[in-house]
Amino acid sequence: MSGRLFDRVALIGIGLIGSSLARVLRRDSPGTTIVACARRAETLATVRRLAIADETTQDPAAAVAGADLVVVATPLSAYSEIGRCIAPALREGAIVTDVGSVKGAAIEALAPTLPDRVQFVPGHPVAGTEHSGPDAGFADLFHDRWCILTPLPDTAPEAVAKIAALWEMAGMRIATMAAEHHDKVLAVTSHLPHLIAYTIVGTATELGQDLQSEVVAYSAGGFRDFTRIAASDPVMWRDIFLANREAVLELLQRFSEDLTALQRAIRRGDADTLHDWFARTRAIRRSIIEAKQA
Amino acid sequence: MSGRLFDRVALIGIGLIGSSLARVLRRDSPGTTIVACARRAETLATVRRLAIADETTQDPAAAVAGADLVVVATPLSAYSEIGRCIAPALREGAIVTDVGSVKGAAIEALAPTLPDRVQFVPGHPVAGTEHSGPDAGFADLFHDRWCILTPLPDTAPEAVAKIAALWEMAGMRIATMAAEHHDKVLAVTSHLPHLIAYTIVGTATELGQDLQSEVVAYSAGGFRDFTRIAASDPVMWRDIFLANREAVLELLQRFSEDLTALQRAIRRGDADTLHDWFARTRAIRRSIIEAKQA
Numbered sequence: 001m002s003g004r005l006f007d008r009v010a011l012i013g014i015g016l017i018g019s020s021l022a023r024v025l026r027r028d029s030p031g032t033t034i035v036a037c038a039r040r041a042e043t044l045a046t047v048r049r050l051a052i053a054d055e056t057t058q059d060p061a062a063a064v065a066g067a068d069l070v071v072v073a074t075p076l077s078a079y080s081e082i083g084r085c086i087a088p089a090l091r092e093g094a095i096v097t098d099v100g101s102v103k104g105a106a107i108e109a110l111a112p113t114l115p116d117r118v119q120f121v122p123g124h125p126v127a128g129t130e131h132s133g134p135d136a137g138f139a140d141l142f143h144d145r146w147c148i149l150t151p152l153p154d155t156a157p158e159a160v161a162k163i164a165a166l167w168e169m170a171g172m173r174i175a176t177m178a179a180e181h182h183d184k185v186l187a188v189t190s191h192l193p194h195l196i197a198y199t200i201v202g203t204a205t206e207l208g209q210d211l212q213s214e215v216v217a218y219s220a221g222g223f224r225d226f227t228r229i230a231a232s233d234p235v236m237w238r239d240i241f242l243a244n245r246e247a248v249l250e251l252l253q254r255f256s257e258d259l260t261a262l263q264r265a266i267r268r269g270d271a272d273t274l275h276d277w278f279a280r281t282r283a284i285r286r287s288i289i290e291a292k293q294a
Numbered sequence: 295m296s297g298r299l300f301d302r303v304a305l306i307g308i309g310l311i312g313s314s315l316a317r318v319l320r321r322d323s324p325g326t327t328i329v330a331c332a333r334r335a336e337t338l339a340t341v342r343r344l345a346i347a348d349e350t351t352q353d354p355a356a357a358v359a360g361a362d363l364v365v366v367a368t369p370l371s372a373y374s375e376i377g378r379c380i381a382p383a384l385r386e387g388a389i390v391t392d393v394g395s396v397k398g399a400a401i402e403a404l405a406p407t408l409p410d411r412v413q414f415v416p417g418h419p420v421a422g423t424e425h426s427g428p429d430a431g432f433a434d435l436f437h438d439r440w441c442i443l444t445p446l447p448d449t450a451p452e453a454v455a456k457i458a459a460l461w462e463m464a465g466m467r468i469a470t471m472a473a474e475h476h477d478k479v480l481a482v483t484s485h486l487p488h489l490i491a492y493t494i495v496g497t498a499t500e501l502g503q504d505l506q507s508e509v510v511a512y513s514a515g516g517f518r519d520f521t522r523i524a525a526s527d528p529v530m531w532r533d534i535f536l537a538n539r540e541a542v543l544e545l546l547q548r549f550s551e552d553l554t555a556l557q558r559a560i561r562r563g564d565a566d567t568l569h570d571w572f573a574r575t576r577a578i579r580r581s582i583i584e585a586k587q588a
């Protein structure tokens with residue numbers, strides 16, 4: 001019997017998150033066999049070049065055969081097809097987890113497809129960069145970040161504990177909460193910020209060619225931070241907004257009201273309202289620095 | 295005759311920008327006498343502790359006496375009072391410059407107060423961090439960033455050249471343009487991004503105490519970048535929005551229209567519109583990286 005968490009891990013999707021996890025396994029669990037699965041042959045060629053998997057395949061069912069852990073790490077829109085495809089091939093007692101940013105939709109798509117003989121532990125490692133693909137991954141991506149697990153009522157505690165141990169091996173702190181609550185929190189901390197960044201960078205690109213080169217040159221004044229966020233993977237983010245539609249739209253409504261209030265303050269020259277608002281937002285930055293998430 | 299650009303420099307306002315410039319002068323122009331002026335005695339005590347000035351005073355008129363360069367580096371709302379106060383004390387042939395983020399308002403406030411015997415070169419070093427005060431400054435702040443000069447029709451070219459040389463000494467690249475154009479460009483690259491960041495962080499702080507600690511913990515998903523920007527100096531930014539009101543409001547109008555379009559796409563489940571928008575914004579990030587402003 002080995003001291004390894006898992007003997008054979010199938011990574012369905014091997015982009016930024018999947019390939020970073022592969023690197024963690026390579027580093028901290030050298031006896032584990034890693035199977036990488038991607039839709040495009042080119043992606044798998046990159047994986048082989050990087051030597052971050054033992055086997056590669058374009059067939060999800062072949063990938064999961066014999067695996068004691070299956071990690072779904074594709075955009076959300078691929079989940080239900082993957083679930084249907086892998087279900088017959090899943091081994092008795094295997095654990096299936098995922099890394100999707102919207103847990104309600106992940107569960108809705110994946111849970112009904114999975115057989116009773118496996119355990120499903122929905123998860124979300126809250127880490128990332130604006131880069132995508134297996135080249136962009138690195139083992140330290142997860143270091144000191146949070147991984148949120150949203151187990152179902154019938155998920156076995158032992159399965160949750162093993163997934164927690166996996167992400168702890170990657171350097172993460174673990175939180176557990178209901179999927180619905182996760183989706184509300186992430187709408188604030190991640191989805192709305194991305195939507196706003198995508199919007200403002202889009203607005204700037206429509207200002208005409210002359211102004212645009214100047215926008216690039218003088219972007220150090222704040223704009224460049226938005227461009228970094230707005231360079232994130234388009235397919236992944238399209239799926240996130242559609243999957244977390246309700247929470248995002250509700251929050252967007254509040255944001256628009258607040259923006260209108262500040263707009264009115266600027267139009268009316270209401271210096272006190274502006275100053276009070278800006279002084280208040282400084283405090284939350286201090287909290288983030290204290291929580292070591294800066 | 296010395297090879298120094300300036301013999302005696304008066305810094306009116308010694309926050310992030312003023313104190314960073316003082317450090318540059320200390321490093322690259324050791325023979326220059328630096329006079330630091332601030333309204334608060336506590337700020338000047340910090341300046342003396344940091345040893346980044348030769349003389350300190352709370353009186354702007356005393357600070358500029360005998361100076362061949364005066365740099366106004368306070369929030370914009372203090373400009374006209376400073377102008378009135380220093381005008382009688384300015385030496386024949388002195389150059390007055392400033393570092394304000396809105397050039398139209400800077401010129402409107404300062405130019406009418408200044409006597410004919412001095413040269414006024416409005417300027418804007420486009421650099422900064424979310425920190426403020428003399429402790430926050432550092433000489434490398436300006437390295438590889440742009441400094442935009444917006445000289446008036448009657449500004450002597452020699453005076454513009456000397457201010458350009460000053461900021462080049464600090465490591466900056468120099469651009470020259472009309473004040474009105476500067477204010478339009480910066481509304482895009484700096485003012486709107488700050489307003490949006492202030493708004494979203496404010497929206498998040500109103501979500502109730504329970505959710506707020508989670509927002510802090512999971513901020514790595516995008517939100518923390520906004521909190522950094524929204525931690526910038528409240529007085530400085532209040533002044534910027536009021537001083538560049540028209541350009542900011544016009545841009546805000548476009549932004550709101552774009553946000554409404556994306557909101558509608560999410561509500562309708564219009565995947566193609568979302569994907570196309572998100573793919574387009576990726577390109578501008580590449581331009582910024584190529585321009586070495588990332």
